[in-house]
Amino acid sequence: MTGEEFPHNAAAKQQLRTRVLDARAALTAAELATTAELIADHVDALLDRGPCLAAYVSMGSEPGTDVLLTRVWARGVRVLLPVLLPDNDLDWATYEGPGSLAAAGRGLREPRTPLLGVDAITDADLVLVPGLAVSRDGVRLGRGGGSYDRALARIARVRPPIPTMVALHPGEVGLAVPAEPHDRTVNLVVTREGVTRPG
Template sequence: MPGERTKYAWRDRILAERAQLATTEHAAEAAALAAAIGPLAGPDVVVCAYVPIRGEPGDLRMLDALRERDATVLLPVTGEPGPLCWARYEGADSLRKARYGLREPTTPTLPPGTVATAASILVPALAVDRRGVRLGRGAGYYDRTLGAADPAARLIAVVRDSELVDRLPEEPHDHRMGWAVTPGGGLRELDLRPE
């Protein structure tokens, strides 16, 4: 459609907005996200998550809220392009600096298929639309990983309120999210009905 934004234009706009976000506002939003995500946890529940970096919504409180409710929290371990490996999060002291500015667990690395054990998967996103189309950073790690997830798992895009939008460009390899979590709206199911 004429005037429709490209993925590159969306990324530029959202990254610029995130860069302008005040530290106090980011912290308040992170606290709200941790409160919204905590109820996903419970004994014997596996949640795949990630450590937010570079202005991404949330912080370690999201992960700690899950652990406080006895969930097993798995974080991605990056390697060569392909599906992500995973490792157990055991608290802030269990993290080390990794490539791309990421922080990853020092615990033993688990194979990519481990994602199939997760009841919920928190997925970093620059934006998500109401149909579940997610805009990532473009490296494709999650698109190559989510195909191995349990079909019953909740795929949850973590975004700011303004990053839940009406429509994003979609490509055939994109995996749609079934849920979004935002600081103001909490956890909400998205509309995955065919258009």
């Protein structure tokens, strides 16, 4: 099913995206830097239980991940990062430090290391995804391309389940996110305030 089959939900999602992005645009560089440090602290504390993190390279006013990526990679955690494919699906490659990233389309930075395949995400012990908001029941609002919904669908087939987490700013948690059939939920939310479960 496509968003066109649920026009009211699709329109409501776009309105919510606009609202969140407008609020993010008002954040200062100092606020974003503090958020990046705190999110690194919170996520790093969870990785003592697993050697592999699938994450992403943040951009703009997203909660920053650069500090996290560098920190956990430096202490030996295997980090997988997405590479956007032409059909909006995500392949994955290993992060090998800040110098392993290169500018890509749409303002993204992606690893220059060999591609591992779309199913490589299932090797992770924790998956951190971007988002704009999350509902009380874990429905994540993305940017509308469906890339991470496909990735999360692959994770959903793995047993035992792989914890999935969305990184957000505090005011983006517990919002009314309209759901469509393709939407995937997350188990955890990380903000500068800590790690919580939706709801």
